[in-house]
Amino acid sequence: MKDPLARATSRPPATLGEGCVRRYDPEALDETSGCEFRGAAELWRRWQDEQARGEKPQPK
Template identity: 40%
Template structure:
Protein backbone atom coordinates (compact mmCIF):
# COMPACT_ATOMS: atom_id res chain seq x y z
CA UNK A 1 0.00 0.00 0.00
CA UNK A 2 1.17 3.51 -0.72
CA UNK A 3 2.06 5.94 2.01
CA UNK A 4 -1.13 8.00 2.67
CA UNK A 5 1.01 11.10 3.27
CA UNK A 6 2.46 10.98 -0.23
CA UNK A 7 1.21 13.64 -2.60
CA UNK A 8 -1.20 12.55 -5.28
CA UNK A 9 -0.03 12.71 -8.85
CA UNK A 10 -1.80 12.69 -12.14
CA UNK A 11 -0.31 11.84 -15.48
CA UNK A 12 -1.91 12.67 -18.80
CA UNK A 13 -2.37 9.77 -21.21
CA UNK A 14 0.05 9.50 -24.13
CA UNK A 15 -0.51 11.90 -27.01
CA UNK A 16 -0.41 10.91 -30.65
CA UNK A 17 -0.16 13.19 -33.65
CA UNK A 18 1.16 16.73 -33.65
CA UNK A 19 -0.07 20.23 -34.24
CA UNK A 20 -3.75 20.42 -35.17
CA UNK A 21 -4.04 16.62 -35.23
CA UNK A 22 -2.68 16.14 -31.71
CA UNK A 23 -4.96 14.02 -29.54
CA UNK A 24 -4.92 11.59 -26.64
CA UNK A 25 -4.24 7.97 -27.49
CA UNK A 26 -7.63 6.35 -26.83
CA UNK A 27 -6.04 2.90 -26.82
CA UNK A 28 -3.97 3.90 -23.78
CA UNK A 29 -6.99 5.06 -21.79
CA UNK A 30 -8.34 2.50 -19.37
CA UNK A 31 -10.46 2.44 -16.21
CA UNK A 32 -7.31 1.74 -14.20
CA UNK A 33 -5.99 5.14 -15.31
CA UNK A 34 -9.11 6.91 -14.06
CA UNK A 35 -10.64 7.46 -17.49
CA UNK A 36 -13.89 5.60 -16.94
CA UNK A 37 -16.86 7.86 -16.26
CA UNK A 38 -19.91 5.58 -16.11
CA UNK A 39 -22.20 8.30 -14.74
CA UNK A 40 -21.07 11.02 -17.15
CA UNK A 41 -23.94 10.52 -19.62
CA UNK A 42 -26.58 10.59 -16.90
CA UNK A 43 -24.98 13.70 -15.37
CA UNK A 44 -24.80 15.44 -18.77
CA UNK A 45 -28.46 14.68 -19.52
CA UNK A 46 -29.49 16.00 -16.11
CA UNK A 47 -27.54 19.24 -16.68
CA UNK A 48 -29.14 19.67 -20.09
CA UNK A 49 -32.64 19.10 -18.68
CA UNK A 50 -32.00 21.64 -15.91
CA UNK A 51 -30.69 24.16 -18.44
CA UNK A 52 -33.80 23.71 -20.59
CA UNK A 53 -36.04 24.18 -17.55
CA UNK A 54 -34.15 27.34 -16.58
CA UNK A 55 -34.39 28.65 -20.14
CA UNK A 56 -38.12 27.92 -20.15
CA UNK A 57 -38.60 29.92 -16.95
CA UNK A 58 -36.61 32.84 -18.34
CA UNK A 59 -38.73 33.16 -21.50
CA UNK A 60 -41.43 35.83 -21.38
CA UNK A 61 -44.94 34.39 -21.45
CA UNK A 62 -46.76 35.64 -24.55
CA UNK A 63 -50.20 34.80 -23.11
CA UNK A 64 -50.10 37.57 -20.49
Protein backbone atom coordinates (compact mmCIF):
# COMPACT_ATOMS: atom_id res chain seq x y z
CA MET A 1 0.00 0.00 0.00
CA LYS A 2 1.62 3.21 -1.14
CA ASP A 3 -0.62 5.63 0.76
CA PRO A 4 -1.97 4.30 4.08
CA LEU A 5 -4.63 7.03 4.11
CA ALA A 6 -6.01 5.96 0.73
CA ARG A 7 -8.20 3.36 2.45
CA ALA A 8 -9.63 5.73 5.06
CA THR A 9 -13.41 5.90 4.99
CA SER A 10 -13.87 9.45 6.16
CA ARG A 11 -12.44 12.75 5.03
CA PRO A 12 -12.63 16.15 6.72
CA PRO A 13 -14.95 18.64 5.03
CA ALA A 14 -13.59 21.56 3.03
CA THR A 15 -12.51 24.65 4.99
CA LEU A 16 -12.45 28.39 4.44
CA GLY A 17 -9.90 30.88 5.75
CA GLU A 18 -6.55 30.27 7.35
CA GLY A 19 -5.01 30.28 10.80
CA CYS A 20 -7.28 31.21 13.69
CA VAL A 21 -10.17 32.15 11.37
CA ARG A 22 -10.21 28.78 9.61
CA ARG A 23 -13.64 27.19 9.66
CA TYR A 24 -15.62 24.51 7.85
CA ASP A 25 -17.24 25.58 4.60
CA PRO A 26 -21.01 25.65 5.30
CA GLU A 27 -21.70 24.82 1.65
CA ALA A 28 -19.74 21.56 2.02
CA LEU A 29 -21.50 20.39 5.21
CA ASP A 30 -24.47 18.04 5.07
CA GLU A 31 -25.89 15.00 6.84
CA THR A 32 -23.35 12.72 5.15
CA SER A 33 -20.45 14.60 6.75
CA GLY A 34 -21.78 13.84 10.23
CA CYS A 35 -22.62 17.43 11.09
CA GLU A 36 -26.42 17.35 11.11
CA PHE A 37 -27.86 18.45 14.44
CA ARG A 38 -31.63 18.65 14.21
CA GLY A 39 -32.01 20.08 17.68
CA ALA A 40 -29.58 22.97 17.14
CA ALA A 41 -32.21 25.66 16.51
CA GLU A 42 -34.21 24.66 19.59
CA LEU A 43 -31.11 24.46 21.76
CA TRP A 44 -29.95 27.90 20.57
CA ARG A 45 -33.38 29.47 21.23
CA ARG A 46 -33.56 27.89 24.71
CA TRP A 47 -30.05 29.10 25.54
CA GLN A 48 -30.90 32.65 24.40
CA ASP A 49 -34.09 32.63 26.50
CA GLU A 50 -32.15 31.51 29.58
CA GLN A 51 -29.50 34.17 29.02
CA ALA A 52 -32.18 36.87 28.65
CA ARG A 53 -33.69 35.80 32.00
CA GLY A 54 -30.25 35.70 33.61
CA GLU A 55 -30.49 31.97 34.33
CA LYS A 56 -27.58 29.59 34.35
CA PRO A 57 -28.09 27.06 31.52
CA GLN A 58 -29.05 23.62 32.81
CA PRO A 59 -28.13 20.43 30.95
CA LYS A 60 -31.19 18.47 29.87
